[in-house]
Amino acid sequence: MMEGIRFTEEEINEVESSLDFGKLQGILPAIAVGEEGQVLMLAFMNREALRATLRTGRMHYWSRSRKRLWMKGEESGHYQYVLGLYADCDSDALLFRVRQVGPACHTGEGSCFLRPVRAYSGREVVLSELEGVIRARMGEPREGSYTSKVISAGPKEAAKKLGEEAVEVSIASLAEDKERTVSESADLVYHLLLLLQMKGIAFGEVLDELRRRRREKGRGNGG
Secondary structure (H helix, E strand, C coil), rough: CCCCCCCCHHHHHHHHHCCCCCCCCCCEEEEEEECCCCCEEEEEEHHHHHHHHHHHHCCEEEECHHHHHHCCCCCCCCCEEEEEEEECCCCCCCEEEEECCCCCCCCCCCCCCCCCCCCCCHHHHHHHHHHHHHHHHHHHHCCHHHHHHHHCCCHHHHHHHHHHHHHHHHHHHHHCCCCHHHHHHHHHHHHHHHHHHHCCHHHHHHHHHHHHHHHHHCCCCCC
């Protein structure tokens, strides 16, 4: 059974007393960040929500519009389990690392931060966003979604698609132009992310392995 970190009453009292609830009329902004570092959502906590969160290991928030306590996932089943808690330098804002079940956003997307104002095109950020989409489809399949279709067919189908995309990249690199090669390569990377997620592997683990190999080669002057 999945569980989040639960605090003892003594620990809860210690955390509560260390925070400054006086600046924003008794509430603190609380940011939920996923296991791979993606920002999932921003909500608010009062003392009651904080204590409920730390006591149960599941994220609870304070609704400013409804003026009541609510637990993330109480209606959708998309719970957030506490993995870690951090306070900012002024002790008036919180960041939780959580294990998210299904999509974080009520729209069905993996993150609530999906409307670009001026997008940052960092490579690892894009990969993290794609992983979030895939996890959302794994948790809640969507009618007409290609990703959901492959997931439902299982790892063998995902591996087959990955192989087909690898062949397409090879053909494009030899017989077609740069744009076509880039397009086919993007398809290949997406299908690799899809298969990895289905195997329970984050792309960050692949990057860590590449960094480890690079360090080893660097120490041996073979890089």
